[in-house]
Amino acid sequence: MKKETKTIENITITIERKNIKNMYMRILPPNGEVKVSAPLFLSDNEINNFIKSKKDWILKKQKYIQENNIKAPLKYDNGEKHNVWGKEYELCLIKNDSVKHVLIDEEKSMIYLPVPKRSTIEKRKKILDEFYRQEMKKAIPPVLDKCTKIVGRTPSEVKIRKMKNWGNCRYHDKRITLNLNLAKKDPICLEYVMIHELCHLIEFNHGKKFKKLMDKFCPNWKEIKKRLNE
Ligand SMILES: [Zn+2]
Known part of the structure; x- marks a missing residue:
């Protein structure tokens, strides 16, 4: 997989080359980041033309995300911010079977979440909700x-x-x-x-x-x- 970032028509785009048949584009919250997945055989020129033809649509999407304050979906992963009683904490996963309780470090504004070694987003959300x-x-x-x-x-x-x-x-x-x-x-x-x-x-x-x-x-x-x- 090859990843590159370039600016086309003043829009910054991350392009990922993959072994796929069709080109996909996503505009991601919260910043309206543009991500393109492109087939390996597609030329740079073809990608550029595609982006140019979609410019209005991209700008419209980015405006919508910004104006409606759309947030990125939560992953309950390290570094993510979560609030407890009105205060913001940074999430830190503890992949350890001996720790059972959620721990809060007020000084560092950290919340330590004990999770199984392999866990899904749903599982981690469930543990935090229980807290x-x-x-x-x-x-x-x-x-x-x-x-x-x-x-x-x-x-x-x-x-x-x-x-x-x-x-x-x-x-x-x-x-x-x-x-x-x-x-x-x-x-x-x-x-x-x-x-x-x-x-x-x-x-x-x-x-x-x-x-x-x-x-x-x-x-x-x-x-x-x-x-x-x-
Ligand atoms: Zn009422």
């Missing part, structure tokens, strides 16, 4: 205690789940469900979502009454909500 679940389990009781005192309502139980919304409250059985990903956000966000869901034990919908309750129990909720959805 987030444990973090949520530790964080919830004191926050629940504080927030029930503020709001004056108590849920029947609090569950943790991967879900679309940050939280959910079932009025009929008073069960609160919290999004697992809250463990990635600043701790104040967990408190805000907890108060929000507890307020649903007083007021079902998000109308004027509800907002008044939020203003009373969590005066800067609008600012926290913004931070949560960043």
Whole structure:
């Protein structure tokens, strides 16, 4: 396999020569990097002409990636950045069967993830998600205690789940469900979502009454909500 980088029409392109039949082009997030896989028999000229003919399409794709802040898909690999309670850490895989717990080094901002010697992205994601679940389990009781005192309502139980919304409250059985990903956000966000869901034990919908309750129990909720959805 031969790899080279060149600039055609002001676009930087990485070309990989492979034993394939057709030419492929990909525009990759987050920077709109252009990667071309070309058959071995194709001449440089043919590749150049192909890029030139696709220029408008490439620029359009790059603009879309940039404007929509499209991120590269996570690989859960060494050096990747992951957040825990609003702080960014660099991921470091420990391929070691004796270490079982995720370790955090606050000083170096590193998160050490114990993984099997050979692991898939899905497996590593699962291990990290389990760590987030444990973090949520530790964080919830004191926050629940504080927030029930503020709001004056108590849920029947609090569950943790991967879900679309940050939280959910079932009025009929008073069960609160919290999004697992809250463990990635600043701790104040967990408190805000907890108060929000507890307020649903007083007021079902998000109308004027509800907002008044939020203003009373969590005066800067609008600012926290913004931070949560960043
Ligand atoms: Zn709500």
